[in-house]
Amino acid sequence: MAEFEETRFFEVKPETENKTREVILKVYDALKEKGHNPISQMAGYLVSGDPTYITSHNSARSLVRTVERDEILEELIRVYIGQYRKP
Numbered sequence: 001m002a003e004f005e006e007t008r009f010f011e012v013k014p015e016t017e018n019k020t021r022e023v024i025l026k027v028y029d030a031l032k033e034k035g036h037n038p039i040s041q042m043a044g045y046l047v048s049g050d051p052t053y054i055t056s057h058n059s060a061r062s063l064v065r066t067v068e069r070d071e072i073l074e075e076l077i078r079v080y081i082g083q084y085r086k087p
Helices: 014-033 038-048 057-064 069-084
Strands: none
Touching: 014 038, 014 057, 014 069, 038 069
16 A cells, blocks of 8 residues: 555646637537537546547547647646636
8 A cells, every 4th residue: 555655746838828718619519519518428438548539520530639638638727726716
């Protein structure tokens, strides 16, 4: 158990945050344009890692694979917390 007692730190650089945000929005738009439920599809991708949850419309599937899933999750959490937890 001792090996799991220390907290690991993960840090994303600001330029990565901007790229990740752009990817999320473009993938969302492509899924919406194709008539999919973007939230469900993106959640399926984030949980499974299976890119077939993302449409190939407007190269969204290729685009989403240019960023790591953990970077997408971090951006989503950052925005969510920023929305509901004001300093």
